[in-house]
Amino acid sequence: MTLLALYNKLYKFYGPQAWWPSETPFETIVGAILTQNTSWKNVEKAIANLKKIGGLSSPLKLDKVSEKRLGRIIRPAGYYNIKAKRLKNFLRFLSSSHGGRLSGISGLDTRKLRHELLNINGIGPETADSILLYAFSRPVFVVDAYTKRIFSRHKFFKEDTSYEEVQRVFTANLPRNSRIYNEYHALIVRLAKDFCKKKAPNCAVCPICPTP
């Protein structure tokens, strides 16, 4: 079974996932940082708190909130001190070299933008790629822990394969299409939550596991 065939199978099973669940690209970026190693349910609470104070109306507005207060507001998302710092790091990057507006970076070449995002302390490969794909619609495949778990179980690579290598496997075997990358990653997350638990995977009824 090829990666594209598995994608089609998942898409037929679940249908479109409508990712990223947000109203604006800025909200997507904030969500991408907040969801690091954290369940989306908890992030939703933090996002709701931010919206309540108008913090997501623009990066400039959020940057007016002190790091300490920001930490209290995003508390439900966990790791709130370090995440407040990471949000501030992104906002500082935006204001110091790009006018504090997303329009200052939205026109950058994908490779250059990825490089700049990775230079921000607190933004690693998955967060950078999530931002590129879901906030800026760039054709970049997002790899996460679920991707490694599921596709290593299906023998496409070993569980401990590096981020970049896993990404290469997917991009080399799929059309270079941001819409497909968007749906595929979202479908993987959906599948993992439903059937591919770390401890007790339910392969017997999983839509892409070989039926016995």
Next chain:
DNA sequence: GACCAGGCACATC
């Protein structure tokens, strides 16, 4: 109470 959740930086070998 243990385990997990849409990672990342940093220390150490």
Next chain:
DNA sequence: GATGTGCATGGT
């Protein structure tokens, strides 16, 4: 380059 640890809330 690989491996180990801190960061923290909330659900199962």
